[in-house]
Amino acid sequence: MGTSPARLRIAAGLAVLASMVFAVGGQQALQAKSDAIDRARTESQDLKDLQTLRTRLVSTDAAAGIDVLLGPDQPVQRPIDYDVALQKPVINVVLAARQADDRYLLAAVNLGLSDYLGRVATARELARLGRPQAPQALAVAAGHLRADVLPKVAQVQGTSAGRLEDDADASAGGTATALALAALVVALLLGVQVWLSRRTRRLVNTGLLLGVLAVGATSAAAVTLSLRSDDRSQQVRSGPYTLARQLVEVRAQAFDARAVESLGVVTGDVAGAQDGWKQAMDRAAAALDAAERTATKDDATQIRSVRAKLLSGFHDPLWPSPQDEHYQGPQPPSYADVHARLLAAARAGNRTATRQIAVSPTVEGSPGSFEDVDSVSASLLDRQQQRADDGWAAADDNLLLAAWLCALAGAAAAVLAFAGLGPRLREYR
Numbered sequence: 001m002g003t004s005p006a007r008l009r010i011a012a013g014l015a016v017l018a019s020m021v022f023a024v025g026g027q028q029a030l031q032a033k034s035d036a037i038d039r040a041r042t043e044s045q046d047l048k049d050l051q052t053l054r055t056r057l058v059s060t061d062a063a064a065g066i067d068v069l070l071g072p073d074q075p076v077q078r079p080i081d082y083d084v085a086l087q088k089p090v091i092n093v094v095l096a097a098r099q100a101d102d103r104y105l106l107a108a109v110n111l112g113l114s115d116y117l118g119r120v121a122t123a124r125e126l127a128r129l130g131r132p133q134a135p136q137a138l139a140v141a142a143g144h145l146r147a148d149v150l151p152k153v154a155q156v157q158g159t160s161a162g163r164l165e166d167d168a169d170a171s172a173g174g175t176a177t178a179l180a181l182a183a184l185v186v187a188l189l190l191g192v193q194v195w196l197s198r199r200t201r202r203l204v205n206t207g208l209l210l211g212v213l214a215v216g217a218t219s220a221a222a223v224t225l226s227l228r229s230d231d232r233s234q235q236v237r238s239g240p241y242t243l244a245r246q247l248v249e250v251r252a253q254a255f256d257a258r259a260v261e262s263l264g265v266v267t268g269d270v271a272g273a274q275d276g277w278k279q280a281m282d283r284a285a286a287a288l289d290a291a292e293r294t295a296t297k298d299d300a301t302q303i304r305s306v307r308a309k310l311l312s313g314f315h316d317p318l319w320p321s322p323q324d325e326h327y328q329g330p331q332p333p334s335y336a337d338v339h340a341r342l343l344a345a346a347r348a349g350n351r352t353a354t355r356q357i358a359v360s361p362t363v364e365g366s367p368g369s370f371e372d373v374d375s376v377s378a379s380l381l382d383r384q385q386q387r388a389d390d391g392w393a394a395a396d397d398n399l400l401l402a403a404w405l406c407a408l409a410g411a412a413a414a415v416l417a418f419a420g421l422g423p424r425l426r427e428y429r
Contacts, residue, residue, distance in 0.1 A: 011192045015208065015417035022185040022215055023410020026178055030222060030403035033174030034396055037233065040167040041392035043160055044241065046102075048385050050157045051248040057113075057150060058255040059374075061142055064120045065262025066367060068127040068138050069359050101163075102156045109156070112149040116141055135266045142263050161245070168233055171395070175226035178406075182219030185410075186212060189417070207420015211413035218409035222402040229395045236391035243299065244384040246291035251377050253284035254310055254335075258370055261339060265358040270346035281336065285311060302380045309372045312336040332363040335370045342366060 119141035127134035189212045196205050257280035264273030288310075292303045301317050308316035312334050338357060345353040362368040 016414045018185045018188045019414035023407045025181045026406030027403045029177040034399040036167045036171035037396045043164040047160045062258040071127045205420045207416040211416040214409045232395040240384040240387035243294045247381040249287040256280040338369040
């Protein structure tokens with residue numbers, strides 16, 4: 001072991017081994033990073049389905065209340081809102097069940113949803129026949145939805161969000177692994193080069209030098225791509241992904257307020273339902289505040305528009321002013337303004353006016369005034385979810401290419417190191 005040929009063989013073995021470790025380790029680290037981002041992107045899509053499921057369940061509940069209020073007029077006015085709202089939950093229960101960990105809970109959601117739909121169908125039919133049991137049947141259905149179905153959806157949603165965060169963190173860890181591995185291999189190859197130059201009195205070994213350059217250049221490119229990937233992932237997590245979750249909360253709480261209001265009108269106890277309505281609206285307002293803090297300047301304008309359409313006391317920034325050539329008169333009342341009129345009518349004992357406001361599709365009715373809240377917030381949410389998906393795709397750009405370049409560069413460095421040290425061994429022999 002003390003002879004120069006023996007040490008040279010050890011140095012050659014270390015150089016080749018280090019190069020192969022870089023080839024395999026670098027490729028595996030970047031491959032794992034790419035896979036983690038792919039999983040995060042898929043989880044983001046699954047979370048989108050779960051978010052839509054949750055929102056549509058409460059919107060379906062609100063639409064069911066309108067049908068019951070219409071009573072015998074259902075066949076005349078053709079209430080399609082309930083049927084349209086129902087399509088998304090039924091489809092999304094199936095789509096969201098792609099993850100094995102979620103299937104048990106989503107199967108329970110599916111059973112609970114079937115039970116809820118059966119109860120609502122009974123309430124709608126009783127209302128169509130003019131039976132007085134319809135309000136109580138709808139109240140039981142709504143209670144079942146809130147006690148049994150929605151908590152399970154929220155649990156799956158939280159689990160999905162946790163998996164996404166874990167995958168995003170795992171992808172960030174790949175950068176540190178690649179950087180540490182590259183630094184270790186370059187340092188070892190340079191150490192062999194320095195030792196060899198002192199032992200043989202030759203400054204540069206061409207094979208080793210080329211190997212160091214191959215590993216160093218590839219490492220620099222791979223780490224640069226990894227850091228850019230981490231930056232894009234972080235931008236997605238702190239930007240459109242977070243904003244999308246906040247907007248989902250806004251929509252879910254706003255629709256919940258609509259459902260509580262509708263059920264209050266159905267049961268003839270709007271005043272008694274007011275506390276639940278206000279709590280849901282307060283949660284929606286808090287989510288709007290959080291979303292506005294997260295949003296970019298353009299998105300913040302849209303969020304303020306949602307606020308103006310949902311809450312009273314706010315001017316809609318997207319509504320034309322009197323100086324605008326497209327001005328069409330004062331901006332329509334917000335949903336909260338319409339609800340205030342409905343509450344006043346209910347407290348005055350005016351059942352006809354209360355019912356008319358609760359079912360009217362115009363801007364003077366609860367469904368009509370809420371329609372803009374739904375459309376503007378849904379459009380903004382779709383845009384954030386698409387941005388998040390594009391961001392995850394951009395974070396994965398060229399990572400697989402960099403992984404295979406690491407494999408090729410490591411293999412090339414091993415060959416070059418062996419070729420560079422081989423002549424020195426022959427000289428000793």
